Amino acid sequence: MFKKFKIPDATIGRLSMYSRYLIEADKKGITTVSSQHIAKATGVTPAQVRKDLAYFGEFGTRGVGYNSRELYNYIMKILGLNKQWSVAIVGAGNLGRALSQYKGFNQRGFNISCIFDNDPKKIGKKISNINIYSFDSLAEKVKDFNIKLGIIAVPASAAQEVADKLVKAGVRGIINFAPVNITVEENIILRRVDLAAQLEYLTYYLEEI
Amino acid sequence: MFKKFKIPDATIGRLSMYSRYLIEADKKGITTVSSQHIAKATGVTPAQVRKDLAYFGEFGTRGVGYNSRELYNYIMKILGLNKQWSVAIVGAGNLGRALSQYKGFNQRGFNISCIFDNDPKKIGKKISNINIYSFDSLAEKVKDFNIKLGIIAVPASAAQEVADKLVKAGVRGIINFAPVNITVEENIILRRVDLAAQLEYLTYYLEEI
DNA sequence: CATACATTGTTAAATAATTAACAAAGATTT
């Protein structure tokens, strides 16, 4: 698996979609699929599918297509999903609690190992069998559980501080749900997910039609 | 407000970020900001800020910058956020419940009016004062509450059916949290948010470093 | 086994988005 070239960010998101389609196809007994099939199921063009895959190698057979299971395995490997990942969620508010229980993470190999909060009323409790720990024990627990991924679900005002703590503890990738821009050192992967902004895309387009 | 040209999708997301910075700046008594200030606070380039704004008009004063409050108001108007929007959430599972309670929506003018589910145990109950109704009453309630935005938080297998129902009831914009591609007629605005895929971006980049 | 057909992988063309450069316009200083 080689990542020599710069791959468009969007490609990664599409690979994830492809993989979901492929595992479904495989379950249904569809052993072979074409770029056309994948494209139709995921809402992209066949050329896009082939281009995306071409970044990583040759996975198909000309005149035939792709073996569903095989391509699925390749993509999962590309995405780094051929193993389990431990994840920490920081913030046991509504969003943090929901994400802790969200089944979709488990389905893709993510294991929410622990939750952190600074509310004494929450510390020591559990959310669907996941322990809530104090901020103070973050570094310790991150090392214990070998956690490389962190989810920030705290208010905007605390997000940067939490990010710093996570990075210091050894976390390598962070998703920030707080609606604020935070910065991390260069070798840390950071993504921002702004739920309200998603609705704002809709209102923007609906506004003037 | 004119949307003659095709605006990059990313621009809309950035406008949302800018607006969040601007209201904060205004609260702190910073009446004037430059594209440089906005850029630094939101993690983009000053040229990007000016380009984004230029799609919609001239909001600044050369040699001076932008009036924080004024630009904030302009952007909110552009995004269609100068009024309240009623939103329906479909699915009262973990994710649906969390989104119903998520404070971030309210802060930006979104009002979760009702929740729909088909579980008899949930119908009739409330989640932080928001009623849970049956799928059957969806069309009726969407009209009663004048709901134009819908959030799909049901399992992938039910997502398309829910989308169809929402559209038929008069909803114009949809966010789909189910990890599946759904289709809607052309004049409906649809966005897909795949939470697991967000983590997969991280693992992709962490995999081979 | 030659011909027709299907579908990939790849190269080229077209489109889109970002960044850089700078003239225009207003504020400040001498």
Place this chain on the structure above:
DNA sequence: AAATCTTTGTTAATTATTTAACAATGTATG
């Protein structure tokens, strides 16, 4: 009031991404 400084808005250049086209390659058919 001329000269200098600042920062916008806009145009041009650059970079990135998507789409289209097609040669290469394998399968199926007569």
